[in-house]
Amino acid sequence: MVTKRQALRAVVLCLVLVAAVKLLLSEYRTERKQKLATMDPGSFWHPGPKVKEAVTVHKSEDINSLFNLAQKPEVPEPPVKKEAGTAPLETSKGPARIVHLDLKGAAPKVKYIKQIFPLFSSLGADGVLLEYEDMFPYHGNLTILRSPYAYSMEDIEEIKSLAKLNKLELIPLVQVFGHLEFVLKHERYFHLREVRAFPNSLNPHHPGSVALVKDMVSQVMDCHPDARWFHMGADEVRGLGESQDSKNWLHSNKGDVGKMFLNHAVSLARFITERRSGVRVILWDDMLRKISPATIKESGLQDLASPTIWNYLKKMDTDGIGTLISRYHEAGFKGIWFASAFKGGTGIDQRWTPLDYQLQNHLSWIKVMNSMTKYPSITLHGILLTGWQRFEHHTVLCELLPVGIPSLAMCLQSLKHGKCQGNYSSGGRQVEVQICVIYSICTVLLMMVIHVHVDIFANV
Structure with a gap:
């Protein structure tokens, strides 16, 4: 077994070297084209296009940061001490980019989160959306909801410290209506x-x-x-209106299922808003x-x-998304979020993330984000890059998180360099996509090197 692992690591390192050589050759060709464009700006009777140097510089810096990360998997510096009452971390300028960690199955251990x-x-x-499900250490009357592999309070404190250290804002998620299988599967809550x-x-x-x-929301908010x-x-509330209680309510309220949903x-x-101001x-x-x-x-609801x-x-139908934005604007919402997927959205038992599929999804979202100038009175707070582990609590696992890391790298980089710049319409699109693909290849290889000897899941 040791020999096989060593052979695997050797193969992976060779692939990393090949990717690095290709990257260097690509940068050399880019620099050569820039020099030729500078030497002969009048070719084809008009000045040559100006190539953004920041793209090449950023790519090199990010690849170097990944190599450094592979060499130092543990956090090298202690958390910065902050005074009590310090304001929460601010996101970067513009809409926030939030990575969704779905914890209902194969939840990452803290050492992997590090x-x-x-x-x-x-x-x-800019942040992480933590969908706890049964991985939260519920206590008291809710202890039954805890998975045997649930995080401890000490684990969550460490996760919070790691998020602050890496300037990632944490957003907790607790389902309150649909997708409550992890709660309603228990006989105590059948009724x-x-x-x-x-x-x-x-x-x-x-x-x-x-x-x-x-009670569930309160325990998570307190943490x-x-x-x-x-x-x-509050998504996919399947079967709403089918209980006898609901049928009785509908009979007295003109059959308005929408109003029933809104009441809850x-x-x-x-x-939530009254429990903690702000x-x-x-x-x-x-x-x-x-x-x-x-x-x-x-x-x-629009005020809450x-x-x-x-x-x-x-x-995706970008015009249809525009219609939804208009409807929510008409309803009085002052802000909205978007949600894409970097993994877990293509198949209930998907084993490998289809990179092109996820890239195209994000390129469509970039177009929508660029169109937000049409709605000056509604704020785009950010985009949630969802990474589903299961379609539902009882279904099989989708592709695992490490398999989705290359897709996440590609999607984040696309959003970071593509939105609000309009550089996917022509040659710029090819440059950005090339960077994303190269970046993703290097990322997956490095992640394989880092984790080849590490057990990273709490409950596969």
Whole structure:
């Protein structure tokens, strides 16, 4: 076994060297073209295009930072001490780039997080969206919700310190309506299901439902006192309206399922914002798409939360996204988020992330982000790069996180260098895509070298 591992490492290191040589040759050709353009600016009767030097410089710096990271996987410096009451970390100028870590299956151990947080930061991420699911160390009456592999409070404190050290803002996510399989699978909570046979959605009319999710939210909020944002999920509430309680409510409210959804969402969003002043709420938008702007406005949700428009398709309908933005603007929302996918969005049991598919998804989102000037009165807070581990709590694993790292590198770099610059329309697109591909190759090889001897998952 030792011989095989050594052989694997030797092969990987050779591939890294080959990639580095190709990168150097590519830079040489780029510099040569720049020199030729400078020597003969009048070719073809007009000045040659100006090549941005920052692209080449940034590429070299990022590759070097990755090599340094591979050599020093542990965080080399202690956290910087901050005075009490220090304001939360600010994101970079413009919409934030937030990496989503879905913890429902194969959750990374803290020793792996120590290595990937510096990588996320070097790639251009501003924060991390932590979807805890059953990996949060719930206590008291909620102890039953904890996975046997759940993080301890000490683990979470270390994760928070690592995030601050690497200038990554943490945003906790707790589902409050749909995707509650990890809760409703327990016999103790069977009576709170919307559909008795399925554990995915909560019955919003049962007296114990709101109390349960408020308790969950409270424990997570208490663990993240510096969080500026809190994501309450609220997507894909399947079966809503099918319980007898819901049918009774619908009979008295003209069958308005949208209003039923809003009542629960508003109740939880108000609870979160009142529990801690200054916290802003995020929720997925798919349930809102079916509701009229007038009904949303009447509910008051627009004053409590910001919707996240999500689309993971390779060829997504950018005009349709524009229609959604207009609808949410009409509903009175002051800000919105977008959500792409760097992994886990193409197949329920995907083994290898299709890089071109994910790249095209992000190029489409860049077009949408560039169009936000049409909506001057609504703020784009950022984009969430989702990395789903499972489609649902009980389904098989999608491709594992390390497999998705090259895609994440490519997608983050595309967003960092492509948005609001319009450089994907012609030759600039080829340059940026080439950089992303080379960067991704080097990243995956380095990650293989780093982790070939490391067990990184808590609950595969």
